[in-house]
Amino acid sequence: MRRRLKTGDMVLIAALLLPLVVALPRLGGPGGPPEMWLTWVGKVSGILGLAMMLLAGAVSCRVPGFDRPFGGLARLWHLHHWLGFAAFILVMLHALALGLAAVPASLDAAVATLFPPLSHGALWLGWLAWAAMVVFLAPTFDFFGKPHYQRWKRLHLVSAAALLLGLGHALLLAGEAWPWWLLGIAGLGAIAWRKGVAPSRRHPYRVEEVVPLARGVVELVLRPEGSGIRHEAGQFVYLSPLDERLAAGRGEEHPYTIASSPADARLRIGIKDLGDASHALQTVTPETRVLVEGPYGEFFGRRFPERDMLWLGGGIGITPFVGGARDLASGAAPEGRVQLIYLAQDDARAYYRQELEEIAGRVEGFTFTQHFSREQGRMTEAFLREHCPDFTEREIYLCGPPAMNAHLQRLLAGQGVPALRIHSEVFDFL
Ligand SMILES: Cc1cc2nc3c(=O)[nH]c(=O)nc-3n(C[C@H](O)[C@H](O)[C@H](O)COP(=O)(O)OP(=O)(O)OC[C@H]3O[C@@H](n4cnc5c(N)ncnc54)[C@H](O)[C@@H]3O)c2cc1C
Incomplete structure (x- = not known):
């Protein structure tokens, strides 16, 4: 993940601070006795926590192109996870600080602050929002082992309930309601878009050919049924196969990199058997339909950089570079030279x-x-120097299994390559 602050990050920070800035004149400063200070901390953490929850919802909307100001969808998902996690911590702090602030008065007062009579509906809405958050975030924290991806995604619908309840809590208690309306519309609107509108905007394609590449790896060639999508090298799509004979994954959306040249109207997608759905796709029937959503991603940016590049692709992580190489073959002319190193177990x-x-x-x-x-064992500095002597001066792109990515990142950092010049993608959003 690139570390530089993006335009989208700045918009997100401004939106996050908006309700706090509007509420600050009423909240005053954090001074005074401990109970006042704790009350202030409780309110500020509550405001920031709910704003983060709503923004985590807002950034999940997955409109093609919306991800680019954030540096691509993979980076946007990291922001989404980070916002959700931070929101949970802040909401806990919110309740804890407000409860503790009442302790100097009496323990009964502290309990009554947190658990008032049921007639205090606004407060109970807050607790219900928290409970909904626990339900959908627990699998994310791996409490019960690595979650099953599709089940975990379906559970995410509970997040809409959490947002709605949290919003109700804020609207009933906040002095100024308009920032909450704005963030509420962004968060809930994004979820409504994802579930309601986005499915009808997918592009129909037909499987033209299924090319076996190796054991457990095929390349699908997809022909557009209408105008199709336009993409750039290194981008990916969500693919939903509709083949009724598929043993698994029918209608499910899974992300796959486009391995064809942007000049080619047909999409080529290399698929490795990594689980139920990708295993079933090995036997997809030609002439069946698939739906394509996208493109997403910012791997190479909008165009290749104006300097020499080193591409390091391993295993099925070679696909963005296959797309890049096919782009070069069809006439794209980058400013500098490109060296591709393909890391594989063996020739097969x-x-x-x-x-x-x-x-x-x-x-x-x-x-x-x-x-x-x-x-040859693991990639070494000596191998890089032999085949790409000026690698430390190049813009470097990595894609491969997580262990390979981590090893190469360490190797490159050890050779003094600045983090900003290393661009990497891992085929995993969790
Ligand atoms: C940006 C990106 C590009 C990718 N490009 C390619 C490619 O070109 N070729 C290729 O073979 N694979 C690619 N993958 C990986 C591919 O998406 C997974 O292998 C596939 O979704 C696995 O689904 P499954 O049901 O077969 O396996 P499962 O056992 O369900 O999943 C295996 C793992 O894949 C990930 N995964 C599953 N479903 C999804 C989903 N809907 N969204 C995100 N991650 C998911 C999860 O980490 C899960 O633990 C890419 C992934 C990403 C994120």
Whole structure:
């Protein structure tokens, strides 16, 4: 994940602070005796916690293009997770600080502050919002092991209840309601869009060909039924297969990188068997329909950078680079040279090797090197220096299994490559 602050981050920070800035004149400062200070902390954490909850909902709307000011959808999901987690902590702090603030008066007063009679509906709405948060966040914190992705996504619908209840709590208690209306519309509107409108905006494609690449890996060639989507190299889509004969994953949306050139109207998608749905896709029937949503992502940015690049792709993480190489083959001319190193276990797992070698043979400025971990072990600095002597000066793109990504990030950082010049994507949003 790129660390630089993006335009979208700044908008998010402004939206986050809005209800606090509007409420501050009423809240006053944090001075005075401990109970006043705790009351202030309780109110500020409550305001920030609810604003974060609503913004976590707002950034989940997944409109193609909306992710780009945030540096791509993967980065936006990280922000979404971070906001949800921070909101939970702040909401806990909110209740704790307000309860503690009443302790100097008496313990009974503290209990009554937190658990007043049922007639105090506004407060109970807050507790219900908290309970809904616990229900949908518990699997995220891995309390019960790694969650099943599709079940965890369905559970996320409870988040809409949490937002609604939290919003009710704020609207009944806040002096100025308008910032909450704004954030509420953004958060709940985004969820309504995702569940209601987005499914009808997916693009129909037909499976033209299923090309076996290796054991457990196929490339689907998809033909648009209408105008199709336009994309840039390195972007990805959500793919929902509609083949009735599929054993699993029918109608489910899964993210896959587009491995075809932006100049090609057909989409090519390399799919590795990594679970139920991707296993079933190995046997998808030609001429069946799929729905495509997107494109998303910012892997290479809007165009290739104006400097030499080093691409490091491992396993199925080679797909964004296959898309990039096919883009070069169809005439895209980056400013600098491109060196692609393909990390695979052995020749049988280097599914795109022949085509990449062939592209390197005819595209000037594009070179290709194969690295086999079974023979050569882990990637080393010596290997990089031998095949790309100026790698520390280049813009570096990584995509592969998490362990490979982590190893390469450490290796590059150890060689003094600044974090801002390393761009990486891991095929996992959890
Ligand atoms: C940006 C991105 C690009 C990707 N590109 C490719 C590609 O080009 N080729 C390829 O083979 N794979 C790609 N993947 C991985 C692919 O999405 C998963 O392998 C697939 O979703 C697994 O689903 P499953 O039901 O087969 O396995 P499961 O057992 O259900 O899932 C295995 C793991 O995949 C992840 N996953 C599952 N469903 C989703 C989902 N809907 N959204 C996000 N993550 C999910 C979860 O981490 C889960 O633990 C990409 C993933 C991401 C995030």
